[in-house]
Amino acid sequence: MKRGTANGVHGLRMLEGFEAMKMEPELQCVKALLSPASGIVDSHSLMLSLVGEAENHGTTFSNNTSVIGGHLEGNCMNVYISESKNLRNWDGVSPLQPELTLIPKLVVNSAGLSAPALAKRFIGLDNVFIPPAYYARGCYFSLANTKVAPFKHLIYPIPEDGGLGVHVTLDLDGQIKFGPDVEWIDGIDDTLSFLNRFDYSVNANRAERFYPEIRKYYPDLRDGSLQPSYAGIRPKLSGPRQSPIDFVIQGDDTHGVPGLVNLFGIESPGLTSSMAIAEYVAAKFLR
Incomplete structure (x- = not known):
């Protein structure tokens, strides 16, 4: 409760069990923390809304396109791009040539489950900054x-x-x-x-x-x-029987690679805090 209040969540209060069970007769509890500001959203509609708003501000989305790696050249990250359909039969042994190389001002690795694996394909990024990946279904x-x-x-x-x-x-x-x-x-x-x-x-x-x-x-x-x-x-x-580790927003002030931001371990915040994460990344790293 103290942490929530410190983070600006309004209306938090502790309830005795009888108070909570009066609100929810099927509930059984001793105490409860009530958060009146909590709610739900239609995630699909939210994403469509964000896509539409981004496109209205000049953003271009390239579907069925995969980032397969990149390298640091000077102070810029060169990103390798290929069509996703061309990767389905790739065996991981023979070299795969990118169909396109982009040189953006800022690369944000927000690949979710694949973020650590993608980071390993960026030549110039020391692997010491890439955390081990664990997966919980x-x-x-x-x-x-x-x-x-x-x-x-x-x-x-x-x-x-x-x-x-x-x-x-x-x-x-x-x-x-x-x-x-x-x-x-x-x-x-x-x-x-x-x-x-x-x-x-x-x-x-x-x-x-x-x-x-x-x-x-x-x-x-x-x-x-x-x-x-x-x-x-x-x-x-962090994996089984390990102490929990919070998500990581990692920029050049940590790994030293200009123009690269890695988002590691973004699980629950991936949707709930998506806009706040975007604002933070843009304010701190988009110069």
């Missing part, structure tokens, strides 16, 4: 055969190792989803693979792990009421 389950959602608020339990715990999320239609869990998986998008080949399927058997976690705060959850929804994969800078 998170599955979500929705409620089946439920006409009325049991909650009207987002519900977050105490955080667990590797994540925020199995929490309650709502969409704009008021539908409930529970998740994500934490499943550590091997990284397969390395310097030999320019395309993500992660498995985003949801194993229905993982629901058995969800029931006891959800019932810690929603004891009336019925057996058999969870059905697979979707999965996401979070780029982590």
